[in-house]
Amino acid sequence: MTNKHALFDGGVMLKWIAAATGALCASTLIVTCAVAQDAVLLERGSYLVNAVMACDGCHTPRGPAGLDMSRRFSGGSQVWDEPAYLVRGSNITPDRETGIGGWTVSDMKRLLADGVRPNDVPVVHQMPYPHYKILTPRDLDAVAAYTLSVPAVRNQIPAPVYRSATHSTLIPGAEKPFTDDMLKDPLKRGFYLATIAHCMECHSRTPDGKPGYANWNGRGGYVFKSPKGSVTTKNITSHKTAGVGAWTDAELKRALTHGVDRTGKPFALQM
Ligand code: HEC
Numbered sequence: 412m413t414n415k416h417a418l419f420d421g422g423v424m425l426k427w428i429a430a431a432t433g434a435l436c437a438s439t440l441i442v443t444c445a446v447a448q449d450a451v452l453l454e455r456g457s458y459l460v461n462a463v464m465a466c467d468g469c470h471t472p473r474g475p476a477g478l479d480m481s482r483r484f485s486g487g488s489q490v491w492d493e494p495a496y497l498v499r500g501s502n503i504t505p506d507r508e509t510g511i512g513g514w515t516v517s518d519m520k521r522l523l524a525d526g527v528r529p530n531d532v533p534v535v536h537q538m539p540y541p542h543y544k545i546l547t548p549r550d551l552d553a554v555a556a557y558t559l560s561v562p563a564v565r566n567q568i569p570a571p572v573y574r575s576a577t578h579s580t581l582i583p584g585a586e587k588p589f590t591d592d593m594l595k596d597p598l599k600r601g602f603y604l605a606t607i608a609h610c611m612e613c614h615s616r617t618p619d620g621k622p623g624y625a626n627w628n629g630r631g632g633y634v635f636k637s638p639k640g641s642v643t644t645k646n647i648t649s650h651k652t653a654g655v656g657a658w659t660d661a662e663l664k665r666a667l668t669h670g671v672d673r674t675g676k677p678f679a680l681q682m
C-alpha cells in the first residue's frame with residue numbers, strides 16, 4: 412500500500428489528518444503543517460466534487476455496469492452533438508499526451524470559473540462553468556486541488572468541433588464568488604450547493620432547449636431524448652401541485668440521496 416493511495420482513496424486517513432491539523436499546525440513543524448493543510452483542502456475538494464458537483468457524470472467513461480471508476484475522469488463516453496458544437500467530456504486526468512498534464516492550479520481555476528483553457532480556447536457551456544462562478548475562493552482552490560490529484564489515465568478523445576459561436580448565460584445571484592460568511596446562512600448555502608450541482612441547468616431549460624434562469628427557473632418541461640426513450644425534466648419549484656411544494660423535506664432528501672421520486676420509482680439516468 413502506498414501512502415499516496417491511503418491519503419487519496421482511504422478517506423479515513425484523510426479525515427484523521429484533517430482532524431489533526433490544528434494540533435500539527437500549532438507545532439513548529441512547518442512542512443508537516445503544510446501537508447496537513449493540503450489534506451484539509453483535498454478533503455473539502457473531495458466532498459464538493461463527489462457529493463455535489465458530479466464531474467464524474469460527464470468526465471468518467473461509462474461501462475456496462477455504470478461509471479468505470481478505474482478510468483476515472485478520462486472522458487470520451489459522453490457526447491453532445493448540437494447544431495453549434497460537437498463535444499465530449501474531456502480527459503481531465505494529468506496524462507501528458509491525452510489529458511491535461513502540465514495544467515497548474517491557476518489553469519484549473521481559470522477553466523472552472525471562466526471556461527477558458529490555458530491556450531485561451533474557451534470551452535462551450537456544456538461544461539457548466541457559469542455555475543462555478545459562485546465558488547468561494549477557498550472552495551475553488553479545493554476543487555482545483557482535488558481534481559488535479561487524480562491518477563493519470565491514457566485515453567485519446569477526439570478534438571471538439573465548434574461550428575458556430577455560442578454564448579453562455581450567467582446565473583442570476585451567482586455571478587460572482589460567495590464569501591465563507593454567506594455560507595453560514597442555510598438558505599444561501601442551499602442556493603450555493605444547488606448552483607454548483609447545476610440543478611437548474613436541466614430544470615430551468617425551456618421546452619425549446621434554451622436556458623430560462625430568469626423566467627423559467629425550476630419549471631421543467633424540457634424533454635431529453637435518447638435511444639433508450641425520452642424523459643421530461645420535472646417542475647421543481649415550490650408550486651403545491653405542479654411542483655414539489657407538497658413534498659416533505661424527507662421525501663426531497665430521499666429523492667436526492669436515493670434517486671427515486673415520491674412514489675419510490677427510480678429516476679432516469681439524467682437526474
Ligand atoms: C454537464 C457535464 C459536465 C460536468 C458536470 C462537468 N464538465 Fe467539465 N467539461 C464538459 C465538457 C462537455 C467539456 C468539453 C467542452 C469543450 O470541448 O468545449 C468539459 C471540459 C472540461 C475541462 C477542459 C479540458 C480540455 O478539454 O482542455 C476541464 C478541466 C473540466 N471540464 C473539468 C471539470 C471539472 C473539474 C468538473 C467538476 C467540478 C466538471 N468538469 C464538470 C462537461 C462537464
Ligand code: HEC
Binds near residue numbers: 611644
Ligand atoms: C442533467 C439534468 C438534471 C440535473 C443536473 C438535475 N436534474 Fe432533477 N431531474 C432531471 C430529470 C430528467 C428528471 C425526471 C426523472 C424521471 O422522471 O425519471 C428529474 C427529476 C427531479 C425531481 C423529481 C420531481 C418529481 O416531480 O418527480 C426532483 C425533486 C429533482 N429532479 C431535483 C433536482 C435537484 C435538487 C437537482 C440538483 C441537485 C437536480 N434535480 C439536478 C434532470 C436533472
